[in-house]
Amino acid sequence: MNEISRSKIRRLLDMVIPFRFLPAERKDALSGEWVPKTFLPGEFVFCRGDGSSEVWILEEGQVELTYADSADVKPANFVRSGHYFGERAALLNQDRTHGARAVGECRAWSLSGGRFLGLIGDFSVFAQAFGTILRDKHGVFLPLENFTREVARSLVQGYFRLDRLVEMYRELAPALHPYLDDASRIDIEALTYVVRRLPENVTRSFAWFFTDDIPALYPDPGRLFTAVVSLARRRSVWEMLPGKNMVLIRTGLSDLLDFLTCLCVFSIECRKIRRRLYDPAFMPRLASCRQAEIQGSCDDTDSLAEFPFSAEERAGLAKIWKGQTLARLYEIAVHHEDWELVVERQVNNYNSRRTEKWTNLVSGAVRELTGLDPWDFPENFEVHLVSSNTHSVANCLSPFARDHEAEILAWAEAHGKGGTSRGWNNPEDRLYILAAEWVRADPRRQPSRIQELEWGILRLGDEAAAGIAVQLIDTSKLSNRLDRSLPPAGSKRRLIVNIDYAFGVQAEEIIRNLISIFPNLVASVNILGKAGSLVGQRGDLLVPTAFILQSDDSFHPLAASPSLERLAALAPGSRIFQGPLLTVEGTLLQNRALLHFYRNIWKCVGLEMEGVHYARAVTEACQLGVLSISSPVRYYYYVSDLPLEAGAQLSRPLEAFEGVPPLYAVTREVLFQILSGE
Secondary structure, eight states, X not given: OOHHHHHHHHHHHHHSTTGGGSOHHHHHHHXXXXXXXXXXXXXXXXXXXXXXXOEEEEEESEEEEESSSOTXXXXXXXXXXXXXXXHHHHHTTOOOSSEEEESSSEEEEEEOHHXXXXXXXXXXXXXXXXXXXXXXXXXTTHHHHHHHXXXXXXXXXXXXOHHHHHHHHHHHOBTTOTTTTOTTSOOHHHHHHHHHHXXXXXXGOOEEEEESSOOTTOSOHHHHSEEEXXXXXXXXXXXXXXXXXXXXXXXXXXXXXXXXXXXHHHHHHHHXXXXXXXXXXXXXXXXXXXXXHHTTOOOHHHHHTTSSOOHHHHHHHHHHHTTOHHHXXXXXXXXXXXXXXXXXXXXXXXXXXXXXHHHHHXXXXXXXXXXXXXXXXXXXXXXXXXXXXXXXXXXXXXXXXXXXHHHHHHHXXXXXXXXXXXXXXXXXXXXXXXXXXXXXXXXXXXXXXXXHHHTTEEEEOXXXXXXXXXXXXXXXXXXXXXXXTSOOOOSSOEEEEEEOOXXXXXXXXXXXXXXXXXXXXXXXXEEEEEEEESSSOTTOEEEEEEEEETTTTEEEEXXXXXXXXXXXXXXXXXXXXXXXXXXXXXXGGOBHHHHHHHHHHSOOOEEESSHHHHHHHHHXXXXXXXXXXXXXXXXXXXXXXXXXXXXXXXXXXXXXXXXXXXXXXXXXXXXXXXXXXX
16 A cells, blocks of 8 residues: 555544544555445445455545345435444444445445454553444434333333233344244254243233232232243242233343243243144144043153154244143144233332341341341451352351262262262362252251251241242351361351342342341342353353443443462463453343444443343442441352353253362452451
8 A cells, every 4th residue: 555545544543433532553554455446326335235345434425324135225314424334243243234336436445344453452541432322323222212211111010911022032033042043943052942931821821910029919829829920030920810921020021031031031942842733634644642641651762752843943842841841832732822911010119128128137037147147246346248059158158068068979879870980170079969859858958957957057038928048147156067178167256148149230239238238238249140151152151340231331440350370270270250240131132233342332242131230239339338448359250051052052051060169269359358357
């Protein structure tokens, strides 16, 4: 490139926002990398659907953007000289969504998509400027915003129209639903994901009554109605009448969005199934198979072969409904997803009564375990809050698995359970898995409540229907038979309050109430979560440096994390990634374009649903003086899925060897810091 050309593109870079935000020396170096090209009237710079990724700056002339390649198509927009175009293909990692055609003779300059992404990665001001333009001017977020606005509007009205939600959901094109619009293919991955998260009677239900609190008429719904299970999502659901369910929803939109998006997926995939069964000859056979199945005399695998599903689809359907597939298919065939969705909520008192009840239950349990009311704790009594799960913290601190280690291992060998100890970096990880199977095989082996109290552990169930089970642990009562990676508990009195995973916005209310129970006594807050990752692989670890709230792109920086050397040693099979995490309102609301947007613009390493809400409550508590600013706040996540990679979706549960080692590694890291006083 000659000096005149370099000078031209250099002047353009100074004029065009956001390229003008690049440092002068970078623009100087970059000026030699742009390639000039002249286009004749009507000639295409690029076509809709092609895989090119160059970014263009228009020096002279005018370019029209179209959504088809025909000459008589009305242009969608015009690009005038002195402006850039074509950046979305590289930034969002997608084929061209429109064409670009010269109106008259044009002269433009192109930069490779890879080089452009390098600039995005190197200069945050440049990246943020592009991000603002994409979000505010180019409508990348419109499908997400339209869907959430519709849910919020319908919540006020008191009912939801599923047909409208399904239409808007299709516009989202979620990453976890890749075969959404492929009528010839049932998306088994997506269907598996939602069936596990919806009430098990979804194929037999016609009315859903959502409420944010138990109606006064039904103060104890468990005594009046049959509880309905959701396998992979904690939900409080009761069948009030055949076909009518009451669903207790959590604070904010997160829970509703999750439920409604799952219903959208279920509706779309069931329509595909029903089209396959649209033959009068199928229904009598399906009905007879259903009756035989109910009586236990129908084999799913053999009977499914009679229906027009591929081998992959048959295997997937049989895995979803395990022995009840034909009954479910019959129900899908006659159901048509004719759902009535109504919602009733308390105005000006959203979910408070449930939270108050839950808080009082926790306070009473603390008194039972320690002999003290929380407000009577001495000043040197440390309280450590942990948000984790219902097994890893207790397993590491309870002597149960180690006391019965020989019996558990002998039982496992005799029954061919758990494979070999080889391949496990920490043999206790395998021991914890086998201990759970050993107890399931004979529930009488479960330690009694009195035994656990002697070990300093008290479990509190979800009596308040908040979806949050609690474990209270008095470290002064712990035995000396802890996880072998942990230091001795010592005699210092510490109370560990371990709560099960919160859900979305609910996390803010839960952690705020826990801090309020123990004002000025909380010595640390520890969040152990699972996240979808935009880097690495399943089983890796994410340590956030900040959280970004997707609804408004607000940025919430975190204090620098402690050294990660010990964590790396505890998880030798996992890589550790640090960077911002995206807090989303719904997993099924994320499409590939949005995920690439946050990976490239904000450098997000993953996404989850509670981080910002925890962080806001902690910041508020520090500002109000009920939490010391010197109290460590720790966030560790293990990777449960890779939403940008096919075949690594949430519908496939983590295998034990994938999920257990990273989960227990972060558990040990947090407990080590608590017990050693770091």
